[in-house]
Amino acid sequence: MGLFIAQLLTGLANAGALFMVASGLSLIFGVTRIVNFAHGSFYMLGAYVGYTLIQVLPGVVGFWGAILLAGLAVGLIGMLVEILVLRPVYRAPELFQLVATFGVILVIQDLALMTWGPEDLLGPRSPGLVGVVRIMGEPVPKYDIALLVITPFVALALWYLMTQTRVGVLVRAATQDREMVGALGVNQAWLFTGVFALGCGLAGLGGALQLPKGGADLMMDFNILTAVFVVVVIGGMGSLPGAYLAAVIISVLNVFGVTYIPQSTLVLMFIVMVLVLMIRPYGLFGREEVAGEHGQVGEPERPIKPAGLQVRLLVAAGVAALAALPLYGSGFMQVLTTDILIFCLFAASLHFLLGLGGLVSFGHAAYFGGGAYVAGLLVKHAGTPMELAFILAPLGAGLGAFIIGWVCLRLTGVYFAMLTLAFAQLLWSLVFQWGEFTGGDDGILGLWPAKWLSGTTPYFYFTLVFSVGGVLFLRHVAHSPFGYALRAARDSERQAEATGINTRRVRMLAFSFAGFMAGLAGGLFVFSKGSIFPNELEITRSFDALIVVFLGGVKTLSGGIVGAAFFKGVEDVLTRFEYWRLAMGLLIIGVVILAPDGIVGTLRKWAERLGVLKRAEDES
Amino acid sequence: MSVVLETRGLTKAFGGLVAVNDVSLQLHKGELLALIGPNGAGKSTCFNMLMGQLRPTKGSVHLMGEDITGLSPRVIWRRGVGRTFQITATYASMTVVENVQMALLSHNHQVLKVLPYAHKMHRDRAHELLEMVGMAEQADRHCAVLAYGDLKRLELAIALAHEPTLLLMDEPTAGMAPRERIALMQLTADIVRDQGVSVLFTEHDMDVVFAHSHRIMVLNRGQLIADGNVEAIRNDPRVQEVYLGGGTVFKSEDEAEDA
Amino acid sequence: MLELSAVNSFYGKAHVLNDLSFTVARGQVVALLGRNGAGKTTTMKSIMQLVQPRSGKVTFQGQDITGMPTHKVAKLGLGYVPEERRIFTDLTVAENLEVGRQPPRDGTYAWTTDMLFDLFPNLAERRGNRGKALSGGEQQMLTIARTLMGNPSLVLLDEPSEGIAPVIVEQMVNVIKTLKADGLTVLLSEQNLHFARAVADMAVIIEGGTQKFNGTLEELNAHPEIRDAYLSI
Incomplete structure (x- = not known):
């Protein structure tokens, strides 16, 4: 009993920082509609x-x-x-801002590294609160008791601010329709800045408060991000009481998990989340997201046409030039190009979902890494020949995507996005914690291609065939009735359903198909490296794909692959420097600000302006 | 005249609030029936039950004598009920003709095909439908740049793609200019006449309602309070009290006769 | 009081307002008439600077407001009631009014919630209800009341009668007449000529983003050919 209560108290104390970070994220999202990926960085x-x-x-x-x-x-x-990064991009298409916040993560990481060095910092003790108190014989740190007391006050103050003050009313009004708030004489630019600062301040407060318990290190940003997303989703986007309750649930669960089932603490959190969302799709206290209600749907996508003869010839020439690479390129060039090709296929599969279906998956790495692990595990445990394992990789990933899609597609918008992320993290934590089967952190080694494919050049050709073939097939499907139906479901679900299109089935199939293609990329990847590690399933891998799709241009068919090729190339150059994250982050932020339609979209607009390309008819 | 649509004691309660209360109506073949009433009278709820978006608390809906209560919108559509929306719903990223092609693809059970090019399928039929609603010249324009009235006509073409026996139109002329309203309702009336389609529509513009409907039903607080021809409804004191008011904001009877 | 001179506005590449000029004098109710797509809503938005005119000038009470941020325009005393109502559905009626509250300016009427509840008795009964519980007519009343909380000296009403039952439209006529008697200036866009006739002193007809007629309603009635050409009733 004593142990139980002590653990409960520790859980409640741990909930404090989590709540503060989560409520900040939720507040910022509510008003600005920005999913602030950098929130962990502020923490x-x-x-x-x-x-x-x-x-x-x-x-x-x-x-x-x-x-x-x-x-x-x-x-x-x-x-x-x-003010510096987000204000210039509020007019950009929805979700584009999150790319900018990803750039902020990278910048903050390197700035922290420069300032505080790579060593973990041990948290200072809180004066006067050192040691423990005994509750029913069990020790509970005094500092935990302090946190336990402080958190409800912070929560209460926030609640008061949001519900009982004019500022709170304005913030809630802006959450719904910020333009209208402006038209009523409220300076919404400062309202945004204020809310963003408040949200970040809460994250910072959370980070400082947990110092005596956890110290400071450079992994904190991503480590808390997943938990925060989970809390926000369980509690319901934009709900303070929800965030508090969810933070408590997750923290308490975590403490008990560590005691009783230490191998599956990470998994536990996601299982709870999935259970909650099965019963209450918009979280404990959340409300349904209504698409387009915020008056910022953005520029509509343009009609698409299959490529004309000129473009086809150009693509053919490009592929031919790639095919001839072994004649003029070094072995290193071939390896790099193999990497780029694989990444292009991965990005193109996400782009299919995102661009055509409007389905923002934050967890696409699950299918890339998932495919790779399917192949790796088959080879390791069943001695499967490489060829068969390679074929089963996309099938396994596609099947996984089908199952995950079945759950996630009950939700829309940002809930959908976060749920896909949670599933990816669930998969990652399974692989990470189930060491005896998956190799855990040590990964699986010795996964080499069959004899006829071994060697840089044969494998390069192998990759070329499947990557280019996969990308072309994805493009072809975009122009087929199925691709059209996917766009129809995105453009107007009401009309699609009212004319007999089963939008859920269409999306399920699209999700599975995209998962299949990502799995294919994963299969190519695992045998090109000869090994696989859990980080291929990680949140950062998902974000990589997301970032390049956005930066390449969501609303253009070739955005995914152009973005992927560009950034993989840049990354290869930059990672040779010590502070490459800083440079990469600034580059991302720069592209976001200078090219709000993505690289391809912005190039197209310039070309139209210069008269190189025919202008689209009076686009609005 | 055969009955196309019939509801028997249709009722919908949201918690304690009864939005639609015991509504029984019949719609005959080739009829243009208007459903009018104050905002919040239950018109949209009624529509949503007819289209399968909402399940009635009590009562039933029959299409050509068959019970369709509780079927999904997709199934009801397949049975031959088309609809247009109060706020237009079209595929903004496609061209006008592709919007219609999409409906035709669905009509022909072809939406899951991945090999053929969608833009080459059912093109001629789509053009015919656009011709019917007077949108043929704009077939290749980007849907997102259309004027509002043209979007409404496009919606009509989409709804006609699977040859419906019944069209449900929710405020078909909302947001349109007077002449556009008349043109659209004239078009609808022509379709009713030429193709034997039946139409049930809601509308707030009394000029449109009085000029085009064959029969009018009035809903107030979820209940039908009147059912009759234009003249009967115009002169019904209860309808005047709850809905029409003193008649200063639509054409008077004399004006209507002049027109 | 309000003057548009040679305003040109674009939506993307679409040229919506073409050298549009007209004035609204203090104390008048001016009806902006024209077909759908003629540019009425864009005119309203160009005045509020929700759409920034590419060229031309908008002056309000002698001050050039072209290019000014929207919230500053509103603070000068321009109230905007948008076409889609856009009430805050998650906020209560009272909170909706709070969002609109601005201190009175020189020469403007100082509205209080109680005065507004007198003007819109339906809203008084529902002050604690959330916006989404209101009917369409009540929502329309709330948008107007919310704008009045800002104590504007000029109100822009974008299609107030759209989608509203005739009996409520009649109430709206009375409200506008009351406001006018209190000295408020109103620019309203309408498709319903009956409604415009009932409240307006002046009419401006636009077509293709250009002014085609500007005069009193009597003049408009005397020229049925103008009415037929641009309003097609």
């Missing part, structure tokens, strides 16, 4: 800044003052980020 900054301030400020007052100041400082940094 990390809070910890680092707090650490430094505590070194400077002495005593009890200094400690708590430092924590408050850290929240404040991070809020100011958030404000700066909003």
